[in-house]
Amino acid sequence: MLQREDKCKSQKLQIQLYHLCEKKLILVLGNYTCPSLEITQEMDFQEFKQTLSDAKPPSGIGEELTALWYAGKDDWERSHNIAQDIPNRNGDWIHAYLHRWEGDEWNASYWYRRAGKSKPSYSRHQEWENIVQALLD
Secondary structure, eight states: OEEEEETTTTEEEEEOOEEEETTEEEEEETTEEOTTOOOBOOOOHHHHHHGGGSSSOOTTSHHHHHHHHHHHTTOHHHHHHHHTTOOSHHHHHHHHHHHHHHTOHHHHHHHHHHHTOOOOSSOHHHHHHHHHHHHHO
């Protein structure tokens, strides 16, 4: 089932009606179509990890998981380009992780503080898994 906050109305909705129009999923809410409604497909960590063998990230997973998808494919540059434009604490957390991976400890510390997180003592691979799991939950 597809679920997401309706950014147009700031209400939580359970989307049950949808149809395909010009190869894009258009959501219909009664007579109201919300173009800024972002949908996500539910998946667990293992399903997400399996998509790393694909050429493109899964559609509808959002910016945060897309940045982590590219990080999971060792594409630091592409991941960073996405993460640096995510204006929330999850974006800051991903940004911190990426600077830790890069070896820029000062910059990583700054982003961990903005995210309200402590720099972990475990591997960057474990941190990647933890961030992905937190965002999938």
